[in-house]
Amino acid sequence: MNSRPLMLLRFATSAIEEIGSTPHGKVSIFPVTGGSFEGERLRGKVLAGGGDWVTALADGTFELDLRVTLETDDGALIHMTFTGVRDDANHYLRTLPRFETAAPKYAFLNRLLAVGIGEIRPEGPVHAIEEIL
Numbered sequence: 527m528n529s530r531p532l533m534l535l536r537f538a539t540s541a542i543e544e545i546g547s548t549p550h551g552k553v554s555i556f557p558v559t560g561g562s563f564e565g566e567r568l569r570g571k572v573l574a575g576g577g578d579w580v581t582a583l584a585d586g587t588f589e590l591d592l593r594v595t596l597e598t599d600d601g602a603l604i605h606m607t608f609t610g611v612r613d614d615a616n617h618y619l620r621t622l623p624r625f626e627t628a629a630p631k632y633a634f635l636n637r638l639l640a641v642g643i644g645e646i647r648p649e650g651p652v653h654a655i656e657e658i659l
Contacts, residue, residue, distance in 0.1 A: 527658065532656060534653070538558070538560040539650055539651070540559045553581050555579055557577045558574065558577050558578065561650070570596055570597050573595040577592070577593065586614075587611060589610075590608065593605075600631070602627060603628075604632060608624065609622050612644075620642065621644060622642075625638070640658060641658060642654065
């Protein structure tokens with residue numbers, strides 16, 4: 527399988543919102559308050575207002591469900607979502623990002639599949655996202 531770098535994505539988050547134990551697992555929301563992204567074909571900022579809905583499962587792993595809005599440095603808006611798996615015991619954080627935009631310059635995002643490798647750093651989550659060719 528071939529890939530190429532799409533972007534390095536950094537998130538700023540605020541205090542966790544604990545929903546609590548549900549039939550599926552313990553749900554927490556990590557509000558996204560900002561951040562940045564940069565790559566060869568696009569760069570810009572992460573807008574406040576999104577979040578990552580994280581479900582802690584009985585086996586110690588976490589299901590991720592993120593929704594954010596990206597704003598490119600030339601003003602285009604991109605809706606980004608990802609699902610993923612986080613396993614802290616094995617230092618594993620992988621995501622499946624998807625993108626939607628009406629901006630013609632970035633329409634290639636509507637048609638691509640991507641994978642991400644993330645890590646939680648002291649300054650916040652960082653994700654290296656690769657486009658699958």
